[in-house]
Amino acid sequence: MKRTKSKIDEDLRKFSSILTNKMNSGFVVLERNDKLPYAILMKNKKKVDHISNFFMFCATLGLWSIAWIYISQVSSKAKKILIAIDEDGNPFEEKCF
Secondary structure (H helix, E strand, O other): OOOOHHHHHHHHHHHHHHHHHHHHOOOEEEEEEOOOOEEEEEEOOOOOOHHHHHHHHHHOOOOOHHHHHHHHHHHOOOEEEEEEEOOOOOEEEEEOO
């Protein structure tokens, strides 16, 4: 089934708005293709302040260790994602490894 020009333009607008939202949240475009349309985005890793986390760990008698481990191992890592629009015009997002 062929898609009309207006449907393709609508999909590109939807794709561009998703990219704009992601770029506003800190992602940077590594690669972009408007013909297919897809884009690979990356967010740099965050630096963890271990000194303040240690003080929180001491103040909460060790309960902060769970949050500290999560911050150090999961949320501070660099992230790469793929954003694309499939044949039906539905946007999707996947993690890149």
